[in-house]
Amino acid sequence: MSLRVLPASARLVLVELDDLAQTLGLLASLQASPIDGVGEIVPGARTLLVEFDPLRIGRERLAAALAARPREAVEARGGAVVELPVHYDGEDLADVAALLGTTPEDVVRRHTGTDWFVAFTGFAPGFAYLSGGDELLRRVPRRNSPRTRIPPGAVAVAGGFSGVYPKASPGGWQLLGQTPVPMWDLDRDPPALLQPGQRVRFVDAGARPVAVPVSAAPVLADASHSPPVDGVQAAGLRIVQPGLQALLQDAGRPGQAGQGVSASGAMDRGALRAANRLVGNVIDTACIEVAQGGFVLQSRGDTVVAVTGAIGPLTLRAPDGRQWPVPRHAPLALGDGDRLLLGEPEAGVRSYIALRGGIARASVMGSLAFDTLAQVGPAPLVADDWLPAHADTARGLRAVGDAEAPRDDLPRAGALVTLDIQLGPRTDWFTPEAVALLAAQEWTVTPQSNRVGLRIQGAEPLTRAVTAELPSEGTALGAIQVPASGQPVLFLADHPLTGGYPVIGCIAPWHLDLAGQIPVGARIRFHVVAGFTPIEFRD
Secondary structure, three states, X not given: OXXXXXXXXXXXXXXXXXXXXXXXXXXXXXXXXXXXXXXXEEEOOOEEEEEEOOOOOOHHHHHHHHHOOOOOOOOOOOOOEEEEEEEOOOOOHHHHHHHHXXXXXXXXXXXXXXXXXXXXXXXXXXXXXXXXXXXXXXXXXXXXXXXXXXXXXXXXXXXXXXXXXXXOEEEOOEEEEEOOOOOXXXXXXXXXXXXXXXXXXXXXXXXXXXXXXXXXXXXXXXXXXOOOOOOOOOOEEEEEEEOOEEEEEXXXXXXXXXXXXXXXXXXXXXXXXXHHHHHOOOOOOOEEEEEOOOEEEEEEOOEEEEEEEEEOOEEEEXXXXXXXXXXXXXXXXXXXOOEEEEOOOOEXXXXXXXXXXXXXXXXXXXXXXXXXXXXEOOOOOOOOOEEEXXXXXXXXXXXXXXXXXXXXXOOOXXXXXXXXXXXXXXXXXXXXXXXXXXHHXXXXXXXXXXXXXXXXXXXXXXXXXXXXXXOOEEOOOOEEEOOOOOOOEEEOOOOOOEEOOOEEEEEOHHHHHHHOOOOOOOEEEEEEEEOOOOEEEEO
16 A cells, blocks of 8 residues: 655645545544644545644654554445436536447436445535446546536536536536535535435436426525614614625634535635724624725714725715725724725725624624635625624724735736745646746736636646546645646635646745735746655555
């Protein structure tokens, strides 16, 4: 048996084993007897993405401890049976049949003819990687380039697995059909329908009815479109115009990887903390994250706010129509009826608005962050949403802070941005020329970029030395994933927990906030600060 420990980021390693059985065996050992300094673990088809605290255990000592652990072949074949009806009319059904040299009818027969087994969860909440199934279907590869949107309930195969997409999301698997059964429901305990150890049996549901109701997991949204009317007006903020995108974001929900839920949270954590510091909040209190401009809010009662992040015009409009510019990165006292208008950024992309006392909204899985990929958290803000401040405004509050200088490195459209990166974990899947090209050429941010990741385009694509299908494995915040097209995707706050394309490197932690502020049209150059240094063991 072999074990490789590959660098994945400053605080993550990817542990590669021989097969799924050994992977599940090592995972069971780590769950039964944790290693001090090890945090979350994200299992993959033959890997574990392991978080560690470098101050408590170094990478070399962690590698030795992992190599000493038992990893006997363990793969569950019992558990309850979950039947899923499927309308087999997927976009890729005919292509999969042609690829395998058979017919669409035979693909359906093979997909429904044997049980599948929930090996592990990842990618998105409620997404289960199903192993087993028909041997021929395990040969189906991923698409050369992932789709930007796959509908909820889509049933797919790729890389030796089958699965069901719980939500509309990007994805590179081959689509066979669709099920109306919801995979993820926050009103269910546990929210994920499929749990490790269960068996899954797909059932041919025949032709699709005229309208198939595909249930979507409910998003907890407790915004009221009118403020309280108990006789005493609560202080808070009313959304007049949400602009392109306005979300509640905080430090996210780390520690939920076991349920397939990524941390999400603010794209620019430094800006979030600065906004809260200015109004005297605990620094990770939820703020409004505004993409671009065109955002307008109105104060109800007397409030104190601060706007940080992107650089751009900020205007205060009084109830009588008078208006004047006000500074960002400074506390602002708003009176009843005052409006605050955020113009288009001159540099950066995202602004953060903190409300003194914090926003009194119900959390979802311990956070107010909205994950745009997983669709978990309070819904995106719309016009007339009401955000009350906590009634107990003295709770945890500090003195309002002094004005601060904004960061001076926020990029403008067309600007050249340098991002430090660490190579790994799959650098050796690329040719030496591709590794050199990663840092040698400039990459342009395309309009397909969002909170999931920056899609970047270079004059020359990155070529791979290993062209085999990569089994699904955990991905890190800041990972530079390279699909078959050779044009990378830089994973940001709402990235999937697992992916099926090799990651050539990862953004250094000190440049993650900067990456979250890079606008479409800007150019990126990568600067390698740590090389690819795997640690290998063989029994």
